[in-house]
Amino acid sequence: MxxxxxxxxxxxxxxxxxxxxxxxxxxxxxxxxxxxxxxxxxxxxxxxxxxxxxxxxxxxxxxxxxxxxxxxSDAPEEPGEEIWNASTGDGVYSSPTVSNGVVYVGSWDDNLYAFDAENGSERWTASTGDRVYSSPTVSNGVVYVGSWDHNLTAFDAENGSERWTASTGDRVYSSPTVSNGVVYVGSSAGNLTAFDAENGSERWNTSTGDRVSSSPTVSNGVVYVGSNDDTLYAFDAENGSERWTASTGLWVGSSPTVSNGVVYVGSKDDTLYAFDAENGSERWTASAGFVVDSSPTVSNGVVYVGSGAGSLYAFDAENGSERWTASTGHWVDSSPTVSNGVVYVGSDDYNLYAFDAENGSERWTASTGNDVDSSPTVSNGVVYVGSEDGNLYAFETSHSNDSSGSRVRLGTLGHVGDRANQSSDPxxxxxxxxxxxxxxxxxxxxxxxxxxxxxxxxxxxxxxxxxxxxxxxxxxxxxxxxxxxxxxxxxxxxxxx
Structure with a gap:
């Protein structure tokens, strides 16, 4: 060893x-x-x-x-075996973040929860003013999350006490991203706003043409985010000036991810897009059969993304050719994550799926009590995911690795670790x-x-x-x-x- x-x-x-x-x-x-x-x-x-x-x-x-x-004395759990589940008061659309042995997730019962990662015991809950669709981000001992109460709120990661709250102007579906001391989040007001992570003061605010439910991703000093005006935007992370825009066929609820100089994002027009991260020129497009609300992740030269067609797709990151497709029983809004050669994703057929990353063969499935729109996060060999049945679940994987792939590493829709230690600078x-x-x-x-x-x-x-x-x-x-x-x-x- x-x-x-x-x-x-x-x-x-x-x-x-x-x-x-x-x-x-x-x-x-x-x-x-x-x-x-x-x-x-x-x-x-x-x-x-x-x-x-x-x-x-x-x-x-x-x-x-x-x-x-x-x-x-207990025998090792089998892959897909439930380790624990923890109840909230309503549906969990939010995707979990795992940091320092704690799992953070939002609920439609208007609360942010902190659960012990090992046994699911509740560490604390913190009230927001409305439903929490947004996924939390942890940086420097602070948890940031958006709510339908039109606010971004910062809570102490240790005890859940409120640090500050800042207005976004409308409901927040978007999940915040933290980079270099700044929190970026979109809102239904059609804005992307940058807040100071320490005190919540507004750094800058910029408008798109419609609601921003997409979650921003920061890479190399640029913030990428989709909008319901059928456009992917690239803004300067420092001052919010527009770098470029790229059109899609319908609105962009999917959250972009960046890998190797390319931005990948889905659209309601049934398509996965690959754009040049520097100038927004289109590299390639690939059909996913139906609406793509799922956010892609890139790992080992492959882009994985879910589709409303009920499938998980694997595309070559370089040219968009289809590597494989794997079926689930229903719509896939959940965003995949990759760990130890396995792709994990939820489905509206109430299940979490584990597929072989290389060929798409099904490794195992695990059942929940309702739709799984939450995106899974793997930490120390455990898959954490929420369900519309109001529970957060922890499932065994049979390995001890964390999520890899670009989505989780860039802190989009859940992540592992503290974002303060993870720079997006060149x-x-x-x-x-x-x-x-x-x-x-x-x-x-x-x-x-x-x-x-x-x-x-x-x-x-x-x-x-x-x-x-x-x-x-x-x-x-x-x-x-x-x-x-x-x-x-x-x-x-x-x-x-």
Whole structure:
């Protein structure tokens, strides 16, 4: 099992044992490695010598246990097995955010809820003035969420006390996004507004031609958002000036996502669009059979999106060709997430689905009591999702990874970790080279920008892991998907060589 340290604490993570079928490490002092040559063993020995000493194992949800400690008496849950469910007073359309062991989600009973991620016990509830369709965002210990009471409200993540509230001018369907100390959110007034994350003061406000139910996404200093005026907008994140607009055939309720210089978004005209992030020129379009209210996510060069046709689609991110399609029993408004080679998405047939990301084969389904329009979020091997039956559900996955893919990594419609540690600024050079994302999943594994993942990449990443050039761009280097960058990520990068 790979081992490493944070400060003076040493730990191991079983989630790294079989990453992409690569080497498994069973002991830190006498490492057993499979499928590695002599050169890899030397590199691994160097890494382990620096990163490892006494071995401990990771217990449930990250708890540390000494090696040899007695295992829990309960047998491991099967994939798709319900771990717990927690009741709210009305339908849960909001998508969950998981941060520091707490799951945050809104409800149509006019409340924001905080549940313990491990057992579903209620930590606190906070009242808003009306229904909460919006999905919460957590940054710097503050939870931000919109409500139909025409406000964006900031709550203390620890105890639910209100920090501030700011008017949006109309109902908020849109989910807020936080980047560089600014909260961006749309409203039914047709506006996109930027608020100061610390005190709620308005930074800027800009208008579109109709209601904004789409949730904004921030990337490289630009805010992208859809509008019911049949348009995708790109605004300057600093001052709200319009960079460009791109037309679709009908209104855009889908929330955009950005990967590898391309913006992907769905439209009511049954189409998924790919636009150039820099200038808005159309790269390609792909038919999804019916209305696309689902928000796309990109992982490993594939765009996944749901459709009103009752299907989940997988399109090639580069050219829009269809990789596969998988059927559910009803409309798919839920937005997919990807984790450990599996795509998770809800359906209006009351089920959460798990499909193989490579070929679309069904892995498992899990039932709820009503439509699942909420978008799932995976944290530490648990899938969290809301249902219109008024419950938040936690389902087992059989792995211990988090959501990957562009939607969750950019903090759109739920996310993992604290957004304050996740920058959307352009990647900075490391040792003179700008690290590259080779497969379009948002992770920049080619540290020396030579077109491949090699040992010099591992060495450069190891040398700079704790520095601002890496830590200020955590989403680009969080190879374990645990919301932070640390020596664990060095080991995962090594396994990709």
């Amino acid at each position: 790979p081992c490493t340290r944070t400060g003076s604490k040493w730990f191991a993570r079983s989630s790294l044992e079989s990453r992409r079928g690569k080497p498994s490490i069973t002991d830190c002092r006498g490492a057993h490695v499979t499928r590695v040559g002599r050169r890899r063993v030397v590199w691994l020995a160097v890494l382990i010598g620096v990163l490892c000493v006494p071995v401990v194992a990771v217990g449930p949800l990250g708890a540390l246990d000494p090696v040899g400690a007695a295992a829990a 990647i900075e050079p490391i040792d003179g080279a700008v690290p590259q994302d080779l497969d379009g999943d948002g992770l920049h594994e080619d540290i020396n920008a030579n077109g491949q993942v090699d040992f010099p990449d591992v060495n450069a990443f190891f040398q700079h892991t704790d520095e601002a050039v890496v830590q200020d761009h955590a989403t680009a280097y969080d190879f374990t998907g645990d919301g932070r960058v640390d020596p664990q990520d060095v080991l995962v990068l090594f396994e990709l060589v």
